[in-house]
Amino acid sequence: MFDYENALAPFTVTVVTGGSSGVGKTFIALLAEASPRMVFCNLSRRAPTGLPETVERRLAHVECDLGKPDMRAEAAGEAIRFIRRASNRTRILLINNSGFGSCGNFSDAELAGQLDMLQVNVAGVLDLTSRLLPELRERGGAIINVASLAGFQPTPYMATYGATKAFLLNWSLALHEELRPHGIPVQALCPGPTATEFFRRVGYAERVVDGRHSMTPEAVVRASLRGLARGRAIVVPGWRNRVLATVTGMLPRVLCARLAGRVLARYRLSQVRPAAAGKGAA
C-alpha cells in the first residue's frame, strides 16, 4: 500500500485551480485526507462545496475567471499573500488544473469560445506559474499541470482542446528539466476520459464517459500523487491509457491524426453543437 502521508509530508501549502469540481476537488479531498496539516488556496469561478467541514476550514477560495488576465493577476496576488501568511510552513504544491474543452468542427465553433479556451488552458497556466515561481523557488515546491491523453496526438473535432493539452505536455516537460537543478519537479498529468463534469460541460450529452471507458477522479489523483513522490515528469493514469500514449508516440503524426479522427467521429464528437463549448459552468 502506497504511503501517501509520508510522501506528502514535505508539502503543507497547496495552491490549486479548478477545485470546485472533478479532478481539482478530488485533489483537495485526497491531499487533505493524507496530510492533516495542509492548507489550500483555490482559484476558480465557483467555490468548492460539499467538502468535509474540517477541510473547508483549511481552504481559502479566491473567486477568479482564469480566462481574464486582470482577474488572474489579482487572484495570483491573493495566492501569494496566502502563501506568505503560511510562510512558517514548508514546500508549496501548485496544481494547475482548471481547463475546459469543446467538441465539434472548428469551422462551426465560436471564435470567442476557442480563444477563451487558450486563455484558461494555456495562458492561465503560464501566468500563474510565472507569478508563483519565485515563492516556490524560495520555499521549495512542486508543480502539477493537468494536461490530457489528448495532448499526445492531434484530436480532430476537439482540435483546439487537444492542441492546448499538447502545449501543456511539452511545456511541462521542458520546465521539468529547467527546474530540476532547483529541486522543483514539474509533472504533466495526462488523464484519459475521467468521470467528471467535463463532457457534460462541452455539450456532449451521450455517455462517452461510462464505467468501461473512464477512470474515477480518485484513481487519477492517486496516480498523480504517486508520480509526485517519485518525481515523475509524465503521469498517464491507467494501463490502457499508457498503451495508447505509447503507441501514438510510435506512429507517424499524420497517420495518428487520421486514426484519431476516425475514433472521435465514431463517438459522434463531430456532431456536437459547439455553441455549448467554452461556456464552462458560469
Ligand SMILES: NC(=O)c1ccc[n+]([C@@H]2O[C@H](COP(=O)([O-])OP(=O)(O)OC[C@H]3O[C@@H](n4cnc5c(N)ncnc54)[C@H](OP(=O)(O)O)[C@@H]3O)[C@@H](O)[C@H]2O)c1
Ligand atoms: N474529465 C476528463 O475526461 C479529462 C481528461 C483529461 C484531462 N482533463 C483535464 O482535467 C482538468 C479538470 O477537469 P475535470 O475533468 O475535473 O472537469 P470539470 O469537473 O469540468 O472541472 C473543471 C474545473 O476547471 C475550472 N474552470 C473552468 N473554466 C474556468 C475559468 N474560466 N476560470 C477558472 N476555473 C475554470 C472549473 O471551475 P469553475 O467552473 O468553478 O470556474 C472546474 O473546477 C481540466 O484541465 C481538463 O482539461 C479532463
